[in-house]
Amino acid sequence: MTQRVRPTVASKPVLQQLSSFRISRYLIPGNSYPIGVRIAPVKTVGILGAAIVSLSLWASPSLAKDPFRTTNARPISDRTEAAFKAFFEQGDYKAAEVYVKQADPNEPMTSAMKASLAYIDWQSNKDPQLLEQFQTYAAQTRDSAKTLLTKDPLRGNLYLAVGHFLQAGYAILKDGTVKGTPQGLGEVQQAFKYLDAAEKQDPNDPELNLVKGYIELLMALNLPFSSPTEAINRLDKHAYPRYLADRGIALGYRDLNQQTQALAAVDRALKATPDNPEVLYLKAQILVRQGNNKDGIKYFEQALKSENQLPAGLVKQIKRERDRAERGLSNVGP
Structure with a gap:
């Protein structure tokens, strides 16, 4: 338990x-x-x-x-x-x-x-x-x-x-x-x-479960001897709207380095909110963590198509991560 x-x-x-x-x-x-x-x-x-x-x-x-x-x-x-x-x-x-x-x-x-x-x-x-x-x-x-x-x-x-x-x-x-x-x-x-x-x-x-699930996820990822499993289960079983619940689940699995599960969750969130630049950005992060820089860069670029609706600080962050992924891709041999 x-x-x-x-x-x-x-x-x-x-x-x-x-x-x-x-x-x-x-x-x-x-x-x-x-x-x-x-x-x-x-x-x-x-x-x-x-x-x-x-x-x-x-x-x-x-x-x-x-x-x-x-x-x-x-x-x-x-x-x-x-x-x-x-x-x-x-x-x-x-x-x-x-x-x-x-x-x-x-x-x-x-x-x-x-x-x-x-x-x-x-x-x-x-x-x-x-x-x-x-x-x-x-x-x-x-x-x-x-x-x-x-x-x-x-x-x-x-x-x-x-x-x-x-x-x-x-x-x-x-x-x-x-x-x-x-x-x-x-x-x-x-x-x-x-x-x-x-x-x-x-x-x-x-x-309640959406808010508490995100809070528990935050705590679990920053406190020792604590697991995000309960937060992920809460979001999965009881939270709504689903696109926000799935987004939280993707974040949890991303930071647990369980990228296959993270990708499945972010794809569910994207299906419901296909034009949300933050969800596109999250998918880019997960793909890069899987070592798939090429596809990750595509999703960074998709997110940046909506940069005029995002805060300037977030836009800079997305661009930094995209540029890092591009450098990583260029360092890979043929």
């Missing part, structure tokens, strides 16, 4: 990872890891295209739906759903930025996505004001989650956990690992408390 490991003071790498975690992407996108968990941690149809799509969605509120559940759906607004899809289904940060500004301010997932965007902008120029925006949206995530508790205790507790994870990241980003660790650890412990409370409401809930 896999032992559940909680972070300790020795877990500084975990807190450093949490500082860029998206939940979830999935919270803070941009490093092949998704919350509003990254996790996870998202495109340009162009701003005009985004505006057209948004108008068509917002004109028909009945089209909005819960992106996580096919039964017992929650009342998530059309604008919030559009922002979520831009982030995670399409990998279009530019469109997500347009949608999220008009998404439901009372929905904690909205604030979590705003925190993700603020973090991504901060990564580019390290402007202290952007870091404070990140902290403001983290606090708003917790505040909206508290309001949601009475109506929906599962999602209320879940996003209280997300808010605390974001606050842990802020502490590390602002004060550094040494000074920020005590506060960060306190936030992480609070986050696990709320995750446990959410799980008591419904242990099979798809949104």
Whole structure:
């Protein structure tokens, strides 16, 4: 049986990872890891295209739906759903930025996505004001989650956990690992408390299992004596939407160096989201790890066709890895 490991003071790498975690992407996108968990941690149809799509969605509120559940759906607004899809289904940060500004301010997932965007902008120029925006949206995530508790205790507790994870990241980003660790650890412990409370409401809930699966994956890959098997099983059996679950599974197997399983999972994610540049990038990474630089370069190039919808830092990272793969290919004899 896999032992559940909680972070300790020795877990500084975990807190450093949490500082860029998206939940979830999935919270803070941009490093092949998704919350509003990254996790996870998202495109340009162009701003005009985004505006057209948004108008068509917002004109028909009945089209909005819960992106996580096919039964017992929650009342998530059309604008919030559009922002979520831009982030995670399409990998279009530019469109997500347009949608999220008009998404439901009372929905904690909205604030979590705003925190993700603020973090991504901060990564580019390290402007202290952007870091404070990140902290403001983290606090708003917790505040909206508290309001949601009475109506929906599962999602209320879940996003209280997300808010605390974001606050842990802020502490590390602002004060550094040494000074920020005590506060960060306190936030992480609070986050696990709320995750446990959410799980008591419904242990099979798809949104809960998606977020928690990414968090457990992150912990398992950074803590000794911990296995990602439980996280992969959680994502496989209970998480939804499937394209995000399969993406997390691919990340887990990639970092376990089980590239055959990773390739199968990323292919499932690509089947559902064929134009998502981040998923194309992930497949390129897996192919290169298999020693298939030639095909890996093709997928790096496919991902870069959508570079205008990606953050500048991520584009540079993809180009660096593509160039490295090209050098590796040129060093192979005939």
